[in-house]
Amino acid sequence: LAFAVLWNSPQEVPAKSDSPPDAIMVSPLRADILVADSLASHGAYLAALEHYESIEVAMSDSIESDWDAAGWVQYRVARMLVMSDQPDAANAQLDSIRTRFPDSRWAALASYDRAHGFAALENHKAALPLFIDASEQMRGVEAGRVAFRIGHTYHRLKQWENAAEWYENSIDNFPILGDYALSRAAECLVNARKPEGQDRLLKRL
Numbered sequence: 218l219a220f221a222v223l224w225n226s227p228q229e230v231p232a233k234s235d236s237p238p239d240a241i242m243v244s245p246l247r248a249d250i251l252v253a254d255s256l257a258s259h260g261a262y263l264a265a266l267e268h269y270e271s272i273e274v275a276m277s278d279s280i281e282s283d284w285d286a287a288g289w290v291q292y293r294v295a296r297m298l299v300m301s302d303q304p305d306a307a308n309a310q311l312d313s314i315r316t317r318f319p320d321s322r323w324a325a326l327a328s329y330d331r332a333h334g335f336a337a338l339e340n341h342k343a344a345l346p347l348f349i350d351a352s353e354q355m356r357g358v359e360a361g362r363v364a365f366r367i368g369h370t371y372h373r374l375k376q377w378e379n380a381a382e383w384y385e386n387s388i389d390n391f392p393i394l395g396d397y398a399l400s401r402a403a404e405c406l407v408n409a410r411k412p413e414g415q416d417r418l419l420k421r422l
Contacts, residue, residue: 235293235326241286246272257297266297288314288323295327308334315350325354329363336366341373361391365398372401377409 237250253268273290276283291314298307307330314327332347348370352363368383384402387394406412 235289235296237289238283238285240283241276241289244286246275249275253293257293257300262297262301266294266301269293269297284318285321285323288318288321291317292323292326295330299330304334320354322354325351332366332370336370339373341370345370345374356390358391361387361389361394365391365394368398368401372405375408377405378411381405381409381411 241247241250249268249272253265253272256262256265256268269290273287273294276287276290291310295307295310295314298304298310311327311331315324315331318324328347329351332344332351335341335344335347345367348363348367352360352367355363364383364387368380368385368387371377371380371383374380381402384398384405388398
């Protein structure tokens with residue numbers, strides 16, 4: 218599947234929309250944001266990073282009370298650090314976002330990106346609670362996608378029944394996974410020695 222190709226790459230797209238909040242797009246910073254976004258979309262990550270950092274500084278004067286906008290620009294800084302291969306700085310920024318903006322979409326994105334980084338290093342035990350944290354703020358396709366990642370993480374940890382449950386749950390919100398997720402769930406139930414569950418899943422294929 219195409220989405221699996223990018224799992225161990227920083228180029229994986231964010232798990233949830235990271236579009237800027239409306240408040241910042243009607244501020245005097247709109248033009249600067251468009252420039253930064255354009256640079257990022259063309260792979261000029263270091264130049265984009267400088268622009269996002271400038272926007273973050275400028276926000277303190279123009280819309281300092283907008284919590285959502287502050288979370289957005291800090292997340293964009295983190296993404297540019299990831300994409301420009303500065304993992305230590307990126308991880309510090311992501312951890313700061315999780316602390317400063319709890320229960321926000323930016324914290325969910327930061328949790329997902331941190332989990333993704335641990336998974337890329339095969340540290341699935343560290344990745345698991347971060348993926349679960351991220352899932353609490355996800356809806357629709359985003360929720361299905363993260364559910365599959367949680368299933369895959371449990372799978373790698375050989376926690377078979379948990380893996381099967383999350384694989385199956387992923388289909389409800391991300392139907393494109395379909396038979397692939399069901400076959401992975403069935404495989405886990407074989408390993409868990411739960412043939413009755415396997416038979417139920419195979420009937421859905």
